[in-house]
Amino acid sequence: MEAHKPEYQHFIPQFLLRNFSHKYAPPGKSKEGKSKKRDPRKKMYPGDQAVNSLCLSDDEFSFDECSVRRTCGLENMYVNPTKPLQDHGHLEKKFAVLENKASCIYRKIINAYKDGKPAIVLKRTEKDVLRKFVFLLADRGEQYHRKYNLDSMQDYDHGDKELLQHYMAKHGFTKPIDVWFQSLETIIDLDIDTEGCWKRHISESIYFPIADSFIDYICDMYMAICTLVNHDEEFVLTDNCYNVREGRTVAYFDISTGKHTSMGPCFHRFAPISPRLIIVLRSAYLPEPLEDADPAIKEWRQFQRQLWIDSIFGSGIESILEDLPIRKATNSYMEIVNGRLAPRSGRNHRLGINDSFCFTIFKIPTRHVRTINGLLIDHAFHGSRIIFNRKDIFLDLMEWYLTEPCEVGKNLTGKNVPKQLRYIEGLSKFMLREGREINPRIIFWPSEDRDLNHFQLKNIAGARFLEGVRSRKDGMGSGFDAIYERLGGTVATLDEDMAIANTMLQIWIRCVDLDWESPEYESIRRNKLACLLDGYQRQSCSRFWMFLKWMRLAQKWGLKSIQIIAPFFGEACRGSEDMLAHAHPVIQEHELNIAMYKSFNEHMTLIRGTGCGLESMGLFSLFGDESWRIPTPFSHLNQPCKNDGDEDGPDVKKTVRSSSFDSAKRKASTQSPHRNQRFNYNEIKEKVGVGKATHSLLFDTENRKIPTGPIEQTKPCDDNETKDESDIKKTAHPSLFHNEGWKPPTDFVDLKEKADEQLEHDKTMILMTCTALVIVAALMLSLLGICSYLLAHLFHFLVWLLDSLPWLLDTLSPAFYVLGRFLLGTCSYLLALLIDFLVWLLDSLAWLLGTLSAGFYGLGRCLFFLGLLLVYSCLAALDA
Numbered sequence: 001m002e003a004h005k006p007e008y009q010h011f012i013p014q015f016l017l018r019n020f021s022h023k024y025a026p027p028g029k030s031k032e033g034k035s036k037k038r039d040p041r042k043k044m045y046p047g048d049q050a051v052n053s054l055c056l057s058d059d060e061f062s063f064d065e066c067s068v069r070r071t072c073g074l075e076n077m078y079v080n081p082t083k084p085l086q087d088h089g090h091l092e093k094k095f096a097v098l099e100n101k102a103s104c105i106y107r108k109i110i111n112a113y114k115d116g117k118p119a120i121v122l123k124r125t126e127k128d129v130l131r132k133f134v135f136l137l138a139d140r141g142e143q144y145h146r147k148y149n150l151d152s153m154q155d156y157d158h159g160d161k162e163l164l165q166h167y168m169a170k171h172g173f174t175k176p177i178d179v180w181f182q183s184l185e186t187i188i189d190l191d192i193d194t195e196g197c198w199k200r201h202i203s204e205s206i207y208f209p210i211a212d213s214f215i216d217y218i219c220d221m222y223m224a225i226c227t228l229v230n231h232d233e234e235f236v237l238t239d240n241c242y243n244v245r246e247g248r249t250v251a252y253f254d255i256s257t258g259k260h261t262s263m264g265p266c267f268h269r270f271a272p273i274s275p276r277l278i279i280v281l282r283s284a285y286l287p288e289p290l291e292d293a294d295p296a297i298k299e300w301r302q303f304q305r306q307l308w309i310d311s312i313f314g315s316g317i318e319s320i321l322e323d324l325p326i327r328k329a330t331n332s333y334m335e336i337v338n339g340r341l342a343p344r345s346g347r348n349h350r351l352g353i354n355d356s357f358c359f360t361i362f363k364i365p366t367r368h369v370r371t372i373n374g375l376l377i378d379h380a381f382h383g384s385r386i387i388f389n390r391k392d393i394f395l396d397l398m399e400w401y402l403t404e405p406c407e408v409g410k411n412l413t414g415k416n417v418p419k420q421l422r423y424i425e426g427l428s429k430f431m432l433r434e435g436r437e438i439n440p441r442i443i444f445w446p447s448e449d450r451d452l453n454h455f456q457l458k459n460i461a462g463a464r465f466l467e468g469v470r471s472r473k474d475g476m477g478s479g480f481d482a483i484y485e486r487l488g489g490t491v492a493t494l495d496e497d498m499a500i501a502n503t504m505l506q507i508w509i510r511c512v513d514l515d516w517e518s519p520e521y522e523s524i525r526r527n528k529l530a531c532l533l534d535g536y537q538r539q540s541c542s543r544f545w546m547f548l549k550w551m552r553l554a555q556k557w558g559l560k561s562i563q564i565i566a567p568f569f570g571e572a573c574r575g576s577e578d579m580l581a582h583a584h585p586v587i588q589e590h591e592l593n594i595a596m597y598k599s600f601n602e603h604m605t606l607i608r609g610t611g612c613g614l615e616s617m618g619l620f621s622l623f624g625d626e627s628w629r630i631p632t633p634f635s636h637l638n639q640p641c642k643n644d645g646d647e648d649g650p651d652v653k654k655t656v657r658s659s660s661f662d663s664a665k666r667k668a669s670t671q672s673p674h675r676n677q678r679f680n681y682n683e684i685k686e687k688v689g690v691g692k693a694t695h696s697l698l699f700d701t702e703n704r705k706i707p708t709g710p711i712e713q714t715k716p717c718d719d720n721e722t723k724d725e726s727d728i729k730k731t732a733h734p735s736l737f738h739n740e741g742w743k744p745p746t747d748f749v750d751l752k753e754k755a756d757e758q759l760e761h762d763k764t765m766i767l768m769t770c771t772a773l774v775i776v777a778a779l780m781l782s783l784l785g786i787c788s789y790l791l792a793h794l795f796h797f798l799v800w801l802l803d804s805l806p807w808l809l810d811t812l813s814p815a816f817y818v819l820g821r822f823l824l825g826t827c828s829y830l831l832a833l834l835i836d837f838l839v840w841l842l843d844s845l846a847w848l849l850g851t852l853s854a855g856f857y858g859l860g861r862c863l864f865f866l867g868l869l870l871v872y873s874c875l876a877a878l879d880a
Helices: 014-020 090-113 124-139 144-147 161-172 176-189 198-204 208-219 295-313 366-378 390-402 414-435 452-471 479-488 491-513 522-536 541-555 562-568 578-583 589-608 619-624 652-671 681-688 709-714 727-731 734-738 751-824 828-877
Strands: 008-010 049-055 060-066 073-075 119-123 219-229 250-254 260-264 268-274 277-283 335-337 338-344 356-364 385-388
Touching: 014 049, 014 090, 014 268, 014 385, 049 390, 090 119, 090 124, 090 176, 090 268, 090 277, 119 124, 124 176, 124 208, 124 268, 124 277, 124 356, 144 176, 161 176, 161 208, 161 562, 176 198, 176 208, 198 208, 250 414, 260 414, 366 390, 366 589, 385 390, 390 414, 452 578, 452 589, 479 541, 479 578, 491 522, 491 541, 541 578, 541 589, 562 681, 578 589, 751 828
Parallel strands: 219 356
Antiparallel strands: 008 073, 049 060, 049 385, 119 356, 219 277, 250 260, 268 277, 335 338
């Protein structure tokens, strides 16, 4: 039965709480005459270690003097109910061992400060234990316990839900808290080696977001120890202080789903040691005096900041503690030379477990102390308690926090606005009860609208990509083949997916321009593309991704070129949708296709401008000039006809005629292979007849007159328009009409048309002859390039052979020297000198052949690609 008794387990160890504690004395009892009885209200004995705190869990905030033994903890916090009873205290025992090591290091820092020492020296093993312990103070906290302590994944409401589900299914976990317990235990047991193998081990062993956070903690932040300049100030301790991050946070809201999220950089973290000491973790991307003295290191740091801060969170974001006067600890293998760090002379540069680190105890001014305390208090509403040492100093601090001009805190935004507002109001009422009337200053910041599902998918894909990079798994590459395989494609499906994706492209770009002359073109286009896109997005991810690659090629090179360029796919079609491919094993295919489409469209809009995304990518927009859109024949017949009177009702003829010509127009606009070219009169005359061609708006101009004579002779309109036969005879040769055997000529030839046709034929023959000559020249250049390439490889082989002979002769030369020295004397010396000369000669010849090989190799490549370019140009000219 004893095994079932609840155990109070601390998430902030008691040895840390004792640094803020005092001995409990019951009210009305002096220290000399204090009672030995237990206080039933406080549940403490006189002399027990107690802390002063502001309790935030009640309706009215109030002071509370509570026992260290029952503060900052929960019952059975680290007990896994799925494990046997004998294993319930397993994790707590591991924490106890680590806390014992960490307490010795904390005591060492406190004693150094009390002794007035300006710095504290720690061994590498001590530093690593301290860094690991500080991270676990954050990861083992109450906030993380609330996050993972759920009965099922249906109750989990965080952005990494899909990642966590995938991890649990892969490793056989049934509850989220099992993942948390496993991560804590693995980090406790982790040995941080000097070679850095621990990073790969931790990435493969535990849930990756926790592993990545731990790696960032150790590698991307450095540790400094700070104290106060002003002795009338103190640091506070909140039960969630180890989870507080300094950095401007932006809140986002998705109107469609009603969800909130927030995002911001992490510039600083804080770990209070005592009312006089605090550990500050500072981002490696912020200025560091000693390292920034080297221009190369400073430039690298600025580049990293642009890459990991500015590009993600926006340029110009600065920390409110940017000028915090701290720096990295110095170590035993580096020294300061002329204000710069340099390797210490006389030491090897390998890191060792016996390396030592000197941490200066930095004294920070009031402005920075208040900023740090203000950040801790501003985020205390997530917890239940603010611990302090002296009441008067704490009240002064609270008064400053509530009245400061919102530069440190009280910026209300996101889903926590109601909770934050109640928290500020509770603090104001508490201060009023303490005799200090405060009018708090607060600012409401609106949340930015964002598609959070798309944002979440990007985060998941980024985490999966980093997981591959951290663990160096195969298939993490960003090349075309690697991404295609990650999306489920294989060598067997490549040709089929590429062909079908190309067909999808051809259908899409024609649907964009279909019915463009219609007044309802925009609505028609949107409806058609929405249906088409829905079908496309239900294809496999590999096929839909290939469709987006074809789109990128079409946008970059044009429709007629992509068939030739497609084999050289690689760099030409990279895009933002490639990163999302890393989320494929986690996200359902349909959702992933939607996300890739959105990402592609956003990128296209950035490249081509607003309103020029995928939905505008038709034949004409790919040609780059919408003036190519020429009205199709009969388009004028869609115009409304003028009615003579209202009593006649609707024009039935016009309605029937419009519908029939609409159908003809759609056929003409979709089936014509050369929609981007001007219509030729002779072509239209042959296809639709001169009579119909005259009705087109294309020919209703003053500059283009259509001969009407032949039309009048062959197609009279009515009897009134029919000419008298005698009048016709007067205008023609009499014998032609009076000869009974005369028949109208059927082989009439228009000499002008024949001359034009002959001229066109001659031009075509000349163009084809020139094209053939260019193609032959291009093939010859390509052949020369291939020969040069083969010759370069031959020279390369000869270089290798000649390099092998000097090595052999160099090996024999010392033997001849030794032999000549002890046996044959001068002759062997001469033979050795001869061999050295041969070695020099062969080396020179090898160098010459190597130079020629490189030259022929470069010449071969240039000639080969020049030939390909000429062939491509000729084919394009022929196609035009």
